[in-house]
Amino acid sequence: MTDTDRDRRGRQLDAWGGATRLLAPAPGGERIGERLARLAEQGAQAYDLDGWTDQYGNEDGIVGELERRTAAALGTEAAAFFPTGTMAQQVALRCWAGRTGNGAVALHPLSHPLVWERDALQILAGLRPVRPTSEPRLPTAAEVRALDEPFGTLMLELPLREAGFTLPTWDELTAVVEAAREREAVVHFDGARLWESVTHFGRPLSAVASLADTVYVSFYKSLGGLSGAALAGPATVIEEAAAWRHRYGGQPFQQWPAALAALAGLDVELPRLPEYVRHAATVAGALYEAFAGSDLPWWRVWPRTPHTHQFQVWLPYEADELTEAGVRQAEETGTVLFRRWSRPFGAPPGTAMTEVTVARPGLSWSAEDVRAAVAEFLGFRAAAAASPS
Known part of the structure; x- marks a missing residue:
């Protein structure tokens, strides 16, 4: 610069x-002082500030509490805190590739991994993107069924930011998920902004999340946190994801400021x-x-x-x-x-x-x-x- x-x-x-x-x-x-003051004020309402700071995201500390609350909000068995959504999604898609035996990921060309992550999906995770549509909207069920090669995971960004934060209808979403299941694929939601999508769908957050096998959510976008994300889904998948998180260097010594801001966001902004x-x-x-x-x-x-x-x-x-x-x-x-x-x-x-x-x-x-x-x-x-x- x-x-x-x-x-x-x-x-x-x-x-x-x-x-x-x-x-x-x-x-x-x-400014830094303003943000620290707001974090202290809102954080005191979200978590006991007399508790100890966390070390490596220990389960009985503030990071563990954030993971439990996130899983409860999404209606999943478990959730794991990640320092970035980029890491969380790469790990999720890598885990599913191993479990399905297919490294092809069907996703939109405007989706975050293909626009903003410097080809990390291919270079770091060794996965191969396939594109069910080039239209500025999420793929339809017919387009997923018509893909001319098998894929292990369908990734849907809800909403699709680069197309104007657009969402399908509820019926369209359920149909495209069903089409992926017909292709024997798992479904992962890029839900960086899933929190605010439920109004459009007219369904509770847990009902939307339940359509997918795993869901990633961000804490700093709509919830106003400092940073960080979570990957939520079945406990066995999240346990594997936590192992990959460690391998990727995603377990800093202390993460409590980001976790505290995220808890405050769940309390203050989500409603x-x-x-x-x-x-x-x-x-x-x-x-x-x-x-x-x-x-x-x-x-x-x-x-x-x-x-x-x-x-x-x-x-x-x-x-x-x-x-x-x-x-x-x-x-x-x-x-x-x-x-x-x-x-x-x-x-x-x-x-x-x-x-x-x-x-x-x-x-x-x-x-x-x-x-x-x-x-x-x-x-x-x-x-x-x-x-x-």
Whole structure:
């Protein structure tokens, strides 16, 4: 990172961190002292702080308590805490390859292991991805049945982030799981954001998780933890996964800060997620109305009605220009509507996308507040284009 990049990032964090109106907290948008103070306050409600810190995730400590609570929430026999979701999923898919005798994993080309993990699935785990569809949605039952080669595991990312945090219907999900079973494959859910998916399905979390043989969940995304993830499923599989976790170097000496933050997230954020999902529909609808009433030649709010509390917004401008407009809006008005924009791989020049999250701060925004913020943002965009920073 160059000095210019550091200065730019510092300016962005200062602008977003000093804002008074925002739709969701910025990831990593707190100063160290602020985060420690919040962890101490929320952690005291989630776990006995007079207890001892853990060592290597011992079962009778805070990590063990997090694993038990996670398994109970998902309705599985057991769960194992991992420092990262990348590690948890590689281990899960490796375990299933050994048990099924087939190292082929059917997964979407937009799924996390194929987009964000530097080919670790192939290089470290020795597994081979097969792609049941290239459509920007999860595969259908017909596509799974039509795969022209056997596979040991079907991995479904719920929701599929790169396609706009999209989910199938409940009937579609159960059908695709059934199709995998017909192919004598096991099913693994990439549930990094499974917590907020239950509103769309209209089913309890345990009912959704029960469709899969194993489930990975994240603690730092929607639950606001520091880091970490869990792999949940049958006790024998989780025991094997714990052995691989050790081999992968995933058992640090002390993990209690991450575990404490995760427990606080289960207490504080998990019960609020359905409300966030419902209000995201209001925000997305207001964004659509605001863009429709502007002079923009093209835009996209996707999905039109969000499946979770996150969705995409696309605009016909360069990403740096839009990010600069958002920073200026935060600096001059204290309002954060959008943060970083990017041009995803394959998108044409002159287009950019940002991900919108609606969380607790966004619940106070009315549709009119959103429309006003859009008009303001577009004004800053014009100014940024005329005199770039």
